[in-house]
Amino acid sequence: MRIADTLLRGGHVSDDALADAWYTGVRPAHLDHCDLCAERALELARWLEDTKHLGVDAADAVFTPERLAAQQSQILRKLEQIDRPSKLLSFPKAPAAILTVETPGPVRHSIAGWIAIAAACLILGVVAGRLSVWQPPAVTPVQSAQARPAAGDVALPDVESFPGEIEQLQLNSLRAIESLTTSQVVVARASTTGRGR
Amino acid sequence: MTEVSPPPLTTREADALVAIDVKAMQAAGRTDEARERFSELVGRHQRRAVRIAFHYLRDAADADEAVQDAFVKSYLHLGTFREDLPFEVWFTRILINGCLDRLKARRRRERWMAPTPVDAMGNERDPAEYLPSRGPSPEDQLLSGERRAQLDAALARLPERQRLIFMLSHFDGRSSREVSAMTGLNESTVRVHLFRAIRRLRSLLHPGAAPVRSKQRANR
Helix, strand or coil: CCHHHHHHCCCCCCHHHHHHHHHHCCCCHHHHCCHHHHHHHHHHHHHHHHHHHHHHHHHHHHCCHHHHHHHHHHHHHHHHHHHCCCCCCCCCCCHHHHHHHHCCHHHHHHHHHHHHHHHHHHHHHHHHHHHHCCCCCCCCHHHHHHHCCCCCCCCCCCCCCHHHHHHHHHHHHHHHHHHHCCCHHHHHHHHHHHHHC | CCCCCCCCCCHHHHHHHHHHHHHHHHHHCCHHHHHHHHHHHHHHHHHHHHHHHHHHHCCHHHHHHHHHHHHHHHHHCHHHCCCCCCHHHHHHHHHHHHHHHHHHHHHHHHHHHCCCCECCCCCECCHHHHCCCCCCCHHHHHCCCHHHHHHHHHHHCCCHHHHHHHHHHHHCCCCHHHHHHHHCCCHHHHHHHHHHHHHHHHHHHCCCCCCHHHHHHHHC
16 A cells, blocks of 8 residues: 555545556555445546547547558558659750760761861961951062063053152142242342332 | 477567568568568558547548658668567657657648637647647548547647557557657656546546545545
């Protein structure tokens, strides 16, 4: 007998001790000679049994054998999905990646060749363009005399003397105009001689 | 001369054998066989698992998902299972943790939708008391027996830990030591919670029933 039972309950067994006895199956000796506690123990045992059946039945009523079978097959299906993960198609990251991944070796080489040819053509085009606008350096008079055609050939105007002749023609016309007009120097001289008189 | 047949295996021994086999099959890549063998464990522990989950979560759909998740997790982590411990203890721990996570998630979800109810003392009420209210399902209709409903309501009013321990001890028939291993609580704490749960349930279901002390005083 517990001390607490002796002191607080006059030697009677507590509800907790009775419940413990029901769970463990160890019957307290006090119950053999105490009708009150024996009755309480019986009452508690009935309540515990009843509650247990009620609780178990409540769950079993919801989870019928069919539902449990369906649940089991669902569990196995999930496990199968885990064991055999579905295939994933990789999404291409960049066009360059597609080129390197998908083209076979010879094709890749031919593409590189075409790129080289295109680059060479571009360089040639740029050089040719430069050459077309290029002017040769000016030639010296000695070189021009050597290059002058021999007698008997068709006489072509001298390119070197051409600007000089034009200048000469302009000077002659200007001198004719000058001779017709009174120059500023003559006018000035005439005015000075008139004052002196 | 008659051959002596070996004694039948206990559930614990049978579980350990299955677990060893499944581990070996998983390691060898024989996944089909591993699943087939694992289904024995599922069949053996499914019934008690749904009882625990159903009483803990108080929702059939949630309990169904929690049990499925627990079996999937145990299959995936079978490598960490030690055969010297009972499989059911290890598995129940996984299941309880999963149920706890679901209750927490439910609580978080509800906080976004409505303020958490508090009791007269200002304490936050257990979400299992007021959640979920998905309307009467066929399962609910089956459970509409008056006594079941009363017990259900009384269980819902127990604190979470008391309810869990009561379920494991009472509905599942586990000893205090087993419940201690499943929940990670001290054995004496388990017993204290169990007796408190019984007292509370009795007072809720039979409000007129007086505790032993007052009865004895009345008899004096």
